[in-house]
Amino acid sequence: MTFSIVGRCPETGQLGIAISSSSIAVGARCPWVRTGVGAVATQNVTLPALGPQILDLLESQQIEPAAALDRALSANGWSQYRQVTVIDGQGRTAFFSGKEALGVHNAVAGKQCVAAGNLLAGVQVIEAMVQAFENAPGMLAERLLAAMHAAMRAGGEAGPVHSAALKVVGDVTWPIVDLRVDWADEDPIGQLDALWQAYRPQMQDYLVRALDPTAAPSYGVPGNE
Template identity: 50%
Template sequence: MTFSIIARCARTGQFGIAVSSSSPAVAGRCAFARAGVGVVASQNVTDPRLGPLGLDLMDGGSSAAECRDALVRTGPFPEFRQLAVMDRHGTAAVWSGARTLGCHATAVRRNVASAGNLLANATVPDAVVEAFLASDPSQELGTRLLRAMCAGLAAGGEAGPLRSAGLLVVDRQSWPLTDLRVDWDDAPIARLADLWTVWQPQMHDYVTRCLDPSSAPAYGVPGDE
């Protein structure tokens, strides 16, 4: 039902995840990240509780592999779960339980991992990871994640039609730098890319407006001078 990418930007230290699925509101259930800590994708027959729990484990010093093993060992019904976990060092660990749906696969490299289930073919995660690694590291992490998802889609994507997608990126603050979602659409990855085009040029301005409004750019609304 789902394929995803988790990644760390070696240049900025940002963590991010992009995910798409045939089911609605995938990012609200599957995507979890915390600044300075890491990122977790909890998917297949999803248990959203595993995302915050995994981040807490890594915040307490667990590696990605230790985090994954703890979630599999202590979480209910691990045979139904698919996980991708990345720690603050950019090391990733994955899990696909025995009852992961359909054609499923994972791919792991330094600073990036991809996992999917009910895929059109088992090469999709490899295509996602290779596209991320081939992208320009000077670009925003969100741009690189979306290009990787497009590569996964071109490689076949999910076996059925995609309906939702999401992009979550954390930087230095306790809130997300980017949290964009398409919860029901016939072309959710394309719509997500459209949203990113609108959001990306101004996303850092919103951080400045929070931390130091006096130095923030004009708001661009009627009456603002």
């Protein structure tokens, strides 16, 4: 039903998530990131509240991801239905898969990343994601997408994938990448990658626009000279 990866870039400190699902609009419910704090993926029979709650605990209590994850799950109940992964701003990780996780499920922590999924074609899907992330070059967003493509090559979900999302935070308080494919009959991960390829050349321009409007580039549209 869902597979995802949370990751951190040790060079830039960026944190991010890439995720896909057979359900509609996975990006609206499951990926949570906060600058300098961490990234959380909430999935399976998801409780979206777990994402911000875990990030709040990481930020305010300054506890390790495993403790934050345990507290949030204990406070909300029904943990047997949840699958959650966490990485904090230092690259420490934690994950949980309840006994009611759907179908074939797996979760694997790697270097500066955690991947997890349920209703998978096989446990090898998650192992392939971690290996791809660890070995991929480039920006964090590209490494996260490399993991998603590796998951599909390894078999992906047991059924069709229909939505995908990519979210990354850097030095500013808002996401520097926040791209979604809410529904596609075919290849939402490929469509998400195409969105990234279109957005990447403009990403820095949008940061400049926000931080120094006097230096903002023009795109030649009416009212934007």
